[in-house]
Amino acid sequence: MKKDIKLNDIIIFAVTLILAVIFAFPIFFNIMSAFKSNGEIMRDAIAFPKGFYLESFKYLLTETKYPEAMLNSTILTVCSIAVMILVIPMAAYAIERNSSKWTNGIFTYFLFGMMIPFQVYMIPLFKQLKMIGLFGTLTGPILVYISGSIGFGVLLFTSFLKGIPREIEESAEIDGCTRTGIFWKIVFPLLGPVTASMVVLQGLGIWNDFLMPMMVLPTGQAKTMIVELFYYVGEFSSRWDMIFAGTTMSLVPVLIAFLALQKYFVKGVSSGAIKG
Amino acid sequence: MNASAKKKKWSDYVFWFILPALVVYTAFVIVPTLSSVYLSFTSWDGISTKINYIGFDNFIEIVKSPRVHNALKNTLIFAIVLVLLENIVALGLAVLMDNVRWFRNFFRSIFYFPVLMSGIIMGFIWMIILNYNFGVINQLLEMTGLGFLKADWLGDPDYALISIILSTVWKAAGYYMVIYLAGLQGIPQELNEAASIDGANRWQQFRHITFPLLAGATTVCIMLSMIGSLKIFDQIAVMTDGGPGFATETLTYIIYKVGFGELRQGFGTALAIVLFLLTLLISLIQMKVLRKREVQM
Numbered sequence: 001m002k003k004d005i006k007l008n009d010i011i012i013f014a015v016t017l018i019l020a021v022i023f024a025f026p027i028f029f030n031i032m033s034a035f036k037s038n039g040e041i042m043r044d045a046i047a048f049p050k051g052f053y054l055e056s057f058k059y060l061l062t063e064t065k066y067p068e069a070m071l072n073s074t075i076l077t078v079c080s081i082a083v084m085i086l087v088i089p090m091a092a093y094a095i096e097r098n099s100s101k102w103t104n105g106i107f108t109y110f111l112f113g114m115m116i117p118f119q120v121y122m123i124p125l126f127k128q129l130k131m132i133g134l135f136g137t138l139t140g141p142i143l144v145y146i147s148g149s150i151g152f153g154v155l156l157f158t159s160f161l162k163g164i165p166r167e168i169e170e171s172a173e174i175d176g177c178t179r180t181g182i183f184w185k186i187v188f189p190l191l192g193p194v195t196a197s198m199v200v201l202q203g204l205g206i207w208n209d210f211l212m213p214m215m216v217l218p219t220g221q222a223k224t225m226i227v228e229l230f231y232y233v234g235e236f237s238s239r240w241d242m243i244f245a246g247t248t249m250s251l252v253p254v255l256i257a258f259l260a261l262q263k264y265f266v267k268g269v270s271s272g273a274i275k276g
Numbered sequence: 277m278n279a280s281a282k283k284k285k286w287s288d289y290v291f292w293f294i295l296p297a298l299v300v301y302t303a304f305v306i307v308p309t310l311s312s313v314y315l316s317f318t319s320w321d322g323i324s325t326k327i328n329y330i331g332f333d334n335f336i337e338i339v340k341s342p343r344v345h346n347a348l349k350n351t352l353i354f355a356i357v358l359v360l361l362e363n364i365v366a367l368g369l370a371v372l373m374d375n376v377r378w379f380r381n382f383f384r385s386i387f388y389f390p391v392l393m394s395g396i397i398m399g400f401i402w403m404i405i406l407n408y409n410f411g412v413i414n415q416l417l418e419m420t421g422l423g424f425l426k427a428d429w430l431g432d433p434d435y436a437l438i439s440i441i442l443s444t445v446w447k448a449a450g451y452y453m454v455i456y457l458a459g460l461q462g463i464p465q466e467l468n469e470a471a472s473i474d475g476a477n478r479w480q481q482f483r484h485i486t487f488p489l490l491a492g493a494t495t496v497c498i499m500l501s502m503i504g505s506l507k508i509f510d511q512i513a514v515m516t517d518g519g520p521g522f523a524t525e526t527l528t529y530i531i532y533k534v535g536f537g538e539l540r541q542g543f544g545t546a547l548a549i550v551l552f553l554l555t556l557l558i559s560l561i562q563m564k565v566l567r568k569r570e571v572q573m
Binding site for chain 2: 009012015016019023024026027029030033041042044045046086088093094095098103106113115116117118119121122123124125128144146147148150151179180183204207208209211215226229233240243250254255258259262265266
């Protein structure tokens with residue numbers, strides 16, 4: 001009986017291992033190819049790099065707009081998330097703690113946004129950004145990211161706030177604290193886990209976003225890393241080494257963040273599952 | 277009187293707390309969505325200041341155009357095949373993760389990594405792997421003596437769609453695996469033990485105990501993957517640009533092509549309305565199914 005279980009364990013392990021190799025291969029292939037010259041990639045795609053070929057990184061960082069694009073990606077991600085953290089928990093708090101006809105109505109109105117795919121409103125959105133002079137700025141995409149995250153964010157925070165007792169807030173109110181003070185000093189620190197999940201989920205989405213920044217950011221200047229990579233695939237179709245170097249540079253920060261914050265990634269997924 | 281004064285103070289803060297979210301959301305989601313509805317009845321090109329109202333012409337064209345039909349057909353294939361494959365692979369991975377004895381967290385991370393990738397990067401890597409001349413797949417086929425199976429995976433209209441679907445399964449399965457795994461870990465061990473004493477084999481246990489108890493996770497995953505499949509864009513942009521011909525053009529892709537490539541933004545918004553109605557329909561079914569399940573429980 002015991003031996004039987006052992007055999008089973010080994011089979012399961014072997015199957016998992018084979019699948020893991022298949023799943024890991026494309027990422028491994030990407031990082032490996034970043035250190036090969038173009039000739040090496042074309043000659044034998046599977047072979048290991050002969051040495052540490054760093055020319056493609058050097059070229060990317062000195063001869064292209066990639067460094068500016070890296071800066072843009074970082075600015076968009078950091079700024080959007082900072083404002084989301086300012087705006088969304090506050091709105092969720094006000095809605096959750098005051099159940100009236102008005103707040104319920106606004107809640108439903110926010111949730112409605114989760115059902116609207118970006119492609120549905122993108123054409124008029126670009127026209128609108130042009131009209132108010134935000135087309136071709138970094139502010140435009142930041143506003144679009146924030147507004148696009150409100151439906152899901154408010155849902156995430158209100159459901160978390162339900163589990164936080166109101167007693168502390170009430171006693172603080174009797175002590176003469178203002179609502180803003182109560183929120184930022186007492187309630188917000190308790191929202192740590194759900195804030196972390198939102199940061200991770202939205203941060204990943206913005207860092208990896210493609211269509212919107214490609215359309216909205218000014219032509220002729222650096223856009224975001226992902227958009228520049230897309231252009232390079234067309235422009236430098238014969239310089240795969242360089243594109244692999246670029247994808248690696250976009251991917252590695254994400255992998256590091258994932259390994260450091262794994263718990264929140266997984267939590268974010270299960271909270272995303274409720275969203276539907 | 278005291279109570280009403282207090283109430284006033286409360287509603288004051290409520291208003292100011294909600295206001296910023298309400299303003300940006302209305303300005304950058306709701307207003308453009310409503311303009312989309314308006315523009316779908318025009319022949320606007322996206323540039324000129326004059327916008328012509330043309331009634332239902334755009335929608336009539338949608339009903340008649342073979343290119344739109346083709347895009348809808350591709351979207352449907354995407355939705356059905358992708359949802360099936362993603363869920364089968366994800367459930368299989370979750371069962372493995374639930375049973376594997378060694379390196380469980382390590383394996384889970386490996387299967388989850390592709391989820392972190394942008395569709396552009398994923399599309400590029402797979403484009404190289406599937407390349408006819410230098411790609412890994414064809415190279416492996418040649419090495420193993422199966423050279424006759426070599427194909428131009430993205431350049432041949434017969435294979436392009438399925439190539440994109442399979443690489444998307446690779447990218448997304450880990451996401452649903454996490455949801456299934458959470459469901460599996462919520463199933464009490466005793467049930468399977470009792471069944472095994474009664475003589476049920478592993479497959480029977482899975483079929484009659486585990487799978488029915490995973491119903492909640494399954495519903496969520498199927499709905500999420502279906503909505504996800506409607507939104508697929510990035511990998512198509514980098515891998516095939518909707519081609520060869522229109523072989524991989526989906527609804528989201530045709531909106532972009534028509535709106536920005538061909539400068540027919542009125543027609544593009546009409547297609548966007550179709551996408552919206554499709555998403556709405558799926559969301560409503562989803563809510564109904566979920567609520568039904570809750571009642572049953």
